[in-house]
Amino acid sequence: MDMNKEELLPFYEFATKHVSVGIHAVDTNGKTVIYNEKMREIEGLHLADIRDRSILELFQFEKEDSTLLKVLQTAEPVHNVKQTYWNQNGQEITTINDTYPILENNKLLGAIEIARDITTLEKLVYQPLRRYGEQITFNTITAVSEPMREVIETAKKAAAARLPVLLIGESGTGKDLIAEAIHNASTPANENFITYFCNRSDTSMIERLKKQLQISDSSTIFCERIEYLSLELQKDCLTLLEEHRQDSHLFIASIGGDPIDLIGSGELLKELYYFFASVSIIVPPLRNRREDIKPFINDYLKRYDKLFGKKLKGMSTEVEQLFMHYDWPGNLKELEMLLDDMMSMVTNEDLINYDLLPLHFKWKAQEFNSSEKSPDYFVVQNDKELLPLDDYLREAEEYYLNKVLDMYDHNITKASEALGMSRQNLQYRIRKMKK
Incomplete structure (x- = not known):
């Protein structure tokens, strides 16, 4: 027997509350009409936080980056979009989203987004590759493909020149290994290799970096994913690095995408890019150097x-x-x-x-x-x-x-x-x- 809308409502409410994906629906003005338990868990907000407020007030991303707003503008679905942003509490969130227009009699009523939380997985992928207690040198990096051989040759030249280095590549490509190999190949040798994991909300990082630069005459400083710092912190970082440019420190940084795109989107300070870009090295993704898969696995199995x-x-x-x-x-x-x-x-x-x-x-x-x-x-x-x-x-x-x-x-x-x-x-x- 067919059930009417009123009879189906308790089932819809139960499913929306207990489903394992986040659901966020808005009307044509961007005002929230559905915001389920899982979405609150993902984004750390409550219904009281979002009631009668447009989504642009809640999240710190540009209008063109919002899949909900894009669907409202085009009335076309958007599938499988990875979105990384900071919510109102300054927490970094990464989701895979499918977003659909809600239509009735060809009239747009709003849009609904279904979000799968991959924040934890992203953080795992951002973790450095294990070193197994070994000192990382160019000889210990598994690289048989032509693109990676070119990366290593350029990195060796950078180590000899002792100029600031910018490593460009996706998460998990081994940029941290290249940075440490440059440190170990540099002449004269530096005392310490110190990694600073950049984070938008980590205001103490600049103080830690300042202290390190003051107590050490010869360190390799690796700032990983500098685009994750807020622009204000990037300015502070640049000022500090400029003060110590003539010291015997070796400065290396990494970013996760095209620097021009990051500068254009306001995620990377142009002047900070110029500081590190004396030598730019693009570390290719694994899909573009599949010859490295089998040697990597063989090394893993030996260990x-x-x-x-x-x-x-x-x-x-x-x-x-x-x-x-x-x-x-x-x-x-x-x-x-x-x-x-x-x-x-x-x-x-x-x-x-x-x-x-x-x-x-x-x-x-x-x-x-x-x-x-x-x-x-x-x-x-x-x-x-x-x-x-x-x-x-x-x-x-x-x-x-x-x-x-x-x-x-x-x-x-x-x-x-x-x-x-x-x-x-x-x-x-x-x-x-x-x-």
């Missing part, structure tokens, strides 16, 4: 054997192919974290096999790989390992369905009409793909 006496010979062919096709958004740090997860499951295995992969990674890898296959993947070639017919047909079907769904922005009705099947049949096949 694991040394520490725990468990020797694994490497990866199975299935896992190796999966790793080589995955995009690695968290770069080497994501790979290191994944290896840690798998090693905790090792018993009598000789190889890293598919069964050792955590379920969350299988899901991510399946989602990525199904959308990334190209048509020539399904062309039979002599040097290509053949799949059983059922597996081949399943992968071909997944590829084709994903392409059609992408063409129609995952609108089930339009996609099913284009495919000449019912909505129910298409939904069944989509569910089957995800199992």
